[in-house]
Amino acid sequence: MARRTGRRPGNPDTREAILAAARSAFAERGFDAASIRGIATAAGVDPALVHHYFGTKEDLFRATVDIPIDPAQLLPTVLGAGPDGAGERLVRAFLGVWDSPVGAAAVALLRSAVSNEWTARLMREFLVTQVLRRVLDHLDLDPAELPLRGSLVATQVIGLAMMRYVIRLEPVASADPETLVAAIGPTVQRYLTGDITGDLAG
Amino acid sequence: MARRTGRRPGNPDTREAILAAARSAFAERGFDAASIRGIATAAGVDPALVHHYFGTKEDLFRATVDIPIDPAQLLPTVLGAGPDGAGERLVRAFLGVWDSPVGAAAVALLRSAVSNEWTARLMREFLVTQVLRRVLDHLDLDPAELPLRGSLVATQVIGLAMMRYVIRLEPVASADPETLVAAIGPTVQRYLTGDITGDLAG
DNA sequence: GTCTATACGTGGATAGAC
DNA sequence: GTCTATCCACGTATAGAC
Numbered sequence A, B: 001m002a003r004r005t006g007r008r009p010g011n012p013d014t015r016e017a018i019l020a021a022a023r024s025a026f027a028e029r030g031f032d033a034a035s036i037r038g039i040a041t042a043a044g045v046d047p048a049l050v051h052h053y054f055g056t057k058e059d060l061f062r063a064t065v066d067i068p069i070d071p072a073q074l075l076p077t078v079l080g081a082g083p084d085g086a087g088e089r090l091v092r093a094f095l096g097v098w099d100s101p102v103g104a105a106a107v108a109l110l111r112s113a114v115s116n117e118w119t120a121r122l123m124r125e126f127l128v129t130q131v132l133r134r135v136l137d138h139l140d141l142d143p144a145e146l147p148l149r150g151s152l153v154a155t156q157v158i159g160l161a162m163m164r165y166v167i168r169l170e171p172v173a174s175a176d177p178e179t180l181v182a183a184i185g186p187t188v189q190r191y192l193t194g195d196i197t198g199d200l201a202g
Numbered sequence C: 001g002t003c004t005a006t007a008c009g010t011g012g013a014t015a016g017a018c
Numbered sequence D: 001g002t003c004t005a006t007c008c009a010c011g012t013a014t015a016g017a018c
Helices: A014-033 A036-043 A047-054 A057-065 A071-079 A086-099 A103-113 A117-137 A143-166 A177-193 B014-033 B036-043 B047-054 B057-065 B071-079 B086-099 B103-113 B117-137 B143-166 B177-193
Strands: none
Touching: A014 A036, A014 A047, A014 A057, A014 A103, A014 B014, A036 A047, A036 A057, A047 A057, A057 A103, A071 A086, A071 A117, A086 A103, A086 A143, A086 A177, A103 A117, A103 A143, A117 A143, A143 A177, A143 B143, A143 B177, A177 B143, A177 B177, B014 B036, B014 B047, B014 B057, B014 B103, B036 B047, B036 B057, B047 B057, B057 B103, B071 B086, B071 B117, B086 B103, B086 B143, B086 B177, B103 B117, B103 B143, B117 B143, B143 B177
């Protein structure tokens, strides 16, 4: 019995356990409020290990939100069938991602963007360069209108995320995804391709 | 010369100075990140005075967001001219409030609602009982649809606030209010009185 | 590779002097 | 009414023992 009964050394998935704990902690509390100690406790490891594997808290956050989701993959689904109905498909695709486990990273980014200037910049850049620009570039539109159209889409989509995942306002928080697609899809469609100058009457 | 040259005693507007500093601090950083010490420094007073006037940090926050804005006052403006165009008028009224100095309190509440469960509850209750219910009660609608309509309006309006005041995504962040009214008003109008079940095609 | 101990900073809150 | 001094809790991060 050369070895004591203590915890086994070199646990191979300690890193993954930390990452998972960090993901939910950041998603539930945001960057500032989440603590390394809390994450370590949730993962069942020592706080020092977190630093050992990931460096600073900021590094850990970056690793957390650096999810293996390539927005480009979703583009064919959203835009493949042409501009008609793109709004509905975009809302459906967003809900699909946010409702999935990896959506926790998106919620973490959203929650943190409110308290941290650098995470807000991270979010702006992600929204603009990874999502909005790609979608809008595939639609034949007046280039001068693109920035406004893009940020209007952002107001609706991020507002939906805020109410559903952060503020948890009912009934949006637990509504069926297709209900939201039917209700909000047309809004996004109008922001993408419709008239946004006010000529459209109720 | 019975009196020294030190700071004058009994400064009557110290309380207001603290309140103003607290408002902008909470609006810029949220409840958690804003510190009593920082607020005191910004107000040019001692941290202990903050406690003396307002009690705990939570008490101070409540005093900060307890603004003298009665949503009921805005109702005639929004709904007075009938349901047609109510969406545009609601967006205009919101921007009027949020863009004004007292809007800082609203931004503070929004920012804080993301990190604090109790401020999120505060915001939910304010939204539901003070804003959405009042607006919707004045429109003749199927009562079964009211909660969904109300939270849809919330997704769009709060999303607008997030992008304009918190994330500061351009061009929405510095857009002319009437541009936003023209673009977003019809969305709110549809959520209030239109078809939200998906029959409306682009 | 894992954990203990600790340095270092910050922030809320209070007691009590002036 | 205002401020000094301080207590206490917590968080990040690191050094170094095992």
